[in-house]
Amino acid sequence: MSVFWLALGAFAIGTEAFVIAGLLPAIAADVQISAAAAGQLVTAYALTYAIGSPVLAVMLNNIDRRTVLTLALSVFIVGNLLATVAWDFPVLLASRIVMALGAGLCMPTAIGVSVAVASPERRGRAVALVTSGITVATVIGVPFGNVVGSLLGWRATFAMVALLGLIALAGLAFGLPRGLPRSTANLAERLAVARHRAVLAALVITILWAVGGFTVFTYLAIPLHQQLGFDASGVSLALFAFGSAAAIGNMTGGLMADRIGATSTAALGLAGMASALILQSFVLKYVAPDQAGHLVLLLIFLWGISGWAFYPPQIASIIHINPQASAIALSLNASAMYLGFAIGGATGGLVLSTASPTDLGWVGGTSVAMALAVHLFRSRRERLNPYKIAG
Template structure:
């Protein structure tokens, strides 16, 4: 099929198109690929006779390529290549994961993880835009929620499954599972994905001019602050547990599951609300819930570590749900210019940058021997700052 205009489903449509769920399967594979390498590091370090510190650079290569390389790739995408661009990005992601499993040297593996990161970032940005395009106007929030739910599911369900597989069959089995799921999504999309509207033919310089759009910058800054608070604090769940248990050993697994399951539920449930409530207002509500959940963490930890399960689940739900109205609003703000997919790619970059900043800031506070409760309180303050930044836009709506 050509990349010509394809009309959205009729307004009376109730079920989401099958295309949305196929894109979500690809997002599931993406969620696995984004986080599974961290769990595979000891096995990979042993297989290639490198240090754990060197093996950790596989995660760095993937995330840097995802966060920095994918916006540039989206910006360079030809105007009439929206459909083929999505398919090629998923194909690159699938190929890079298969090649990673076959890599004979560590340097080659490092290069393929970077290529996989670029493919993943481009695919998610174009996939969200495509899901909104093929869905009825009153279902676009729900469609984006399904995509984000797929990615959350890949993180929560796919990563443990792939690590279990790796323990039985070796570390390459995890990457082959990612390749298989990505390949299934690619085959389905080659069959089901309709032609997509061509983006306006504008120069790279004009595309990058969206960085001068005050609304876009405000949305990206809110995402950055939310990621500093949510994803940054996620890095320190284990130390928070140790503080709550007075140094006694506790497994972080139930708490990580609570965060992840909350993320899946939040991503799916927020979709219908995103189609009923104005995006700036919904973002404010979610940020308020995120700030309250982070505030409740040290309070619950002071009583019992197990009491933290509830705020951790709410924190995961709010953190993942937030990107549904954020991406929906970016598409709306840049609809006239036709570069919403680039705005979404930049939003993903903001999330990765925020995660890195949050982890670095938290690590610095721990080096300064600040108490753990202050770390959670600081994350809540950052989420509150995002809420205050978002408040004027919500009042104008």
């Protein structure tokens, strides 16, 4: 039962991390800043997560996991509550940083705890249940949070997330045992893995993939509003389409990786994502708005499927580099993903400031195409000269 509360915490974190895309226009209007400036709420969150997660994991390595989870969720809840009363942009930015510190500490700890509390034959399912909290958040939490924000104001969405976090915290307080294993890697071990060229190549691919996705996703509501005339319900529909596609893509990517191999599946996912993003810009620029709406929704759906079909084989390839160091490498990959999200948020803001919302797809698609190029180069090199960390 404690794994359920871990999954609920992940659901709250996933909802908060992705719902901001739909709320961005309302936040920008309310605190009287540009959409590009509001997008830096995403950059600040993702950059704090990328840096804070491994640093906090090392700093709190010797503290009971139950205590760490309680601290992490409490900080996350406080950040959301601060957002509900934020009176200006600096305070709202600070609240996002606080949320990210809590989230960045909570997620890897929750995954580790799920393994510790489950029996050996159920550990895979326990991890899957916790991580499914993020997936379900993209399908249900994000569109619902956007509807709540449109009806009651964007601050209500943060209040909703805080409530979800509080329920998860209460469940863990009563359902999680003390004395759980403390197996977080130290800083030297993390650096040793990060220096290996196979891991570095994988991290570069993850960063470029994440940059491409969040260059567009962060500001997705802007072209939907301005170019296509979507209202709040239309944006919620687009977010639901993306979340549903991401869930389908995540499952499909895992199945395809087993059937045709991780390398081919990841390449197909990156190629499909790059194409969908580039075509999105093309449709927004050159197709009449009354016809473009359905095409853009279709491309968002294809982007979600292909983009998240890339992720399971990418994880599988990272584990394959050296299974003994996989936990550390996957932790670094999570930080790389959020670093990419941060760069994507900043890049999208730059595009909005210097060009047009319709140009976001070109830029995002180019970044994903670069990820594909690195992936193909890395795959070719590994075929010619296989290597592992231990070697």
